[in-house]
Amino acid sequence: MATTTAHRAARGGYRPVFRVREFRYVFAAHLLSVLGIVVAEISLTVLVFRATGSPLMSALAFALGFLPYALGGVLLAPLADRRPARSVLTACDLLCAGCAAAMVLPGTPVGALLALRAAMAFVAPLFQGTRNASLGDILGTGDAFVLGRSLMRMVAQSAQLVGFGLGGLLLTVLAPRTAIVLTAAGFLCSALLLRCGTRARPARAAAGTSAAAAARTSPLAGIRAVLGERRLRALTLLFWLPPVFVIAPEALLAPYADAIGAGTAALGVMMCALPVGTIAGELWAGSALGPEARSRLVAPLAAAGLLPLLVYAVRPGVPVVLAALLAVGLAHAHTLGLDQWYVDAVPEELRGRAMTLLGTGLMAFQGVGMALAGLAAEFVPVHLVVVGAAVIGTAVVLLLLAELRSATRGRGPRNETGHTAK
Known part of the structure; x- marks a missing residue:
């Protein structure tokens, strides 16, 4: 069934993926949970601010959606x-x-509200990693898996664009x-969909293989199991490190808009440009390209x-910034091919942990990128910080691609998608 779905997906874009009954349930559950989290974030921020009158506590309520994420990803993976x-799930x-x-x-005190939000964030990477790994069981690990992952990412991006607006409207x-x-x-509806709409499958690491046994000993042993293999490490870093630099223009949009005299309306439009470009790029790659073409474009x-x-070097106005951010988002289409390389490289018994750590690293490194961009902008003009991020980030990507090529040599013949045959 999974192989048939993969072949159909290669011919028909995203539509064949939705013909898989289990995936429809997982997709609907994902949509409900993502929207729920977005509504909770904005509602809790307002609730804490009204209760305390403190901007710091309000900001902390929002930040707690991120801070426990890395800890949960490592400990629960x-x-x-x-x-x-x-x-x-x-x-x-x-x-x-x-x-x-x-x-x-x-009457729930503010401290309890913050602790509850932290608990939700703590289990989020486990949920996301397990769900992403389960797509391999539902759709197979071929092209259908890649398209399923792409749809999940697009839902998350769209939810951020729509969800905050919806949350603000609800609070009126x-x-x-x-x-x-x-x-x-x-969340209750999501749990019901997953419980009733997906099959019961045994634990992936139930078999006593050496890799699985090593992964079960401790969280650090699992990290070593995922990052210890050279090619898998290079692929993981290709997911983790570019966001450190991609996030820079987004993190600094407000001060940049102020520097060029753009208003709040222009700022809002610019904030949408990168996620809109990302969604458009994934839609194009998933709908118009086959697996081989996506692999060649990585x-x-x-x-x-x-x-x-x-282009930030010349301190451009709003139209040029919009075009640049859209182009950066469109280039995110390479992630579909990278997804296939990654799932091909991960041993099946480690897939859940690898996906959990992958999502944890993505979140953590985006936070690092925001912090570094803000710190650099304290000493260097904003537009030069963005230019520096582009130059350094490109160099990092080129080094990682060279490492990936080097790690791939000698691993055996390559198949038609450009992956090492297994």
Whole structure:
């Protein structure tokens, strides 16, 4: 079934993926949970600010969506392979629903609200990694897996664009605690969809293979198992490191808009440019290109992805910045080919942990990129910080691509997609 789906996906873009019944349930659950998280973030921020009158506490409520993420990703990653995927996903959703329901209770102190938000963030990487790994069981590890992952990313990007607007609209007619009720309901519906719509499968690392045994000993052993192999390490870093530099123009859009005299309306449009370009690039690559073409585009698109930001050297106006950010987003189409290379390189018994760590690293390195961009902008003009990010980021990508080529040599014949045959 998975092989047939992969062949159909190669011919028909995203539509054949939706013909897989289990994927439809997973996709719907993902949509509900992502929207729930977005609504919870904006509602909790407003709720904490109204309760304390403190901008710091309000910002902390939002930051707690990120801070425990890395810790949860490292400590909980073994569960992604040691426990059945359906059980892990359902348990995470139920825990988040319980946390959201507790936020709704009248009189819940601010400290408890923040702790509940941290608990939701703590289990998020386990949920996401397990779900991404389970796509390989549902769709196979061929092209259908790549397209399924792409759809999940596009939902997350779209939810950020739509969800914050929806959350703001909800708060004009609902109290923050009432809005959070919708978050709890969303997680409950997601748990129900996953429990009833997906098959029960055994834990991926149940077999006593040496790799699985090594991965179960400790979180650090699992990290070594994922990052210890040279080619897999290079692929992982190709996911992790470019966002450090891609995030720079987004993190500095507000001060840049102020520097060129752009208004708040222009700032809002510019903030949408990169995610819109990312969605458009993935749609194009997933719909118009086959697996071989996407594989061939990985290196050129990854290498050129940051080059449009060099236009910041002349302190351009809004139209040029919009075009540059859209181009950077479009280059994100290379991720589909990179996804295929990654899943081909990961041993099946480590897939859940690898996907969990991959998502954890992506989140953590984006945070690092924001912090570094802000720090650099304290000493260097904003437009030069963005140019520096483009130059350094391009050099880093080229080095990683060279390392990947070197690691791939001698691993055996390559198949028609450019991957090493297994």
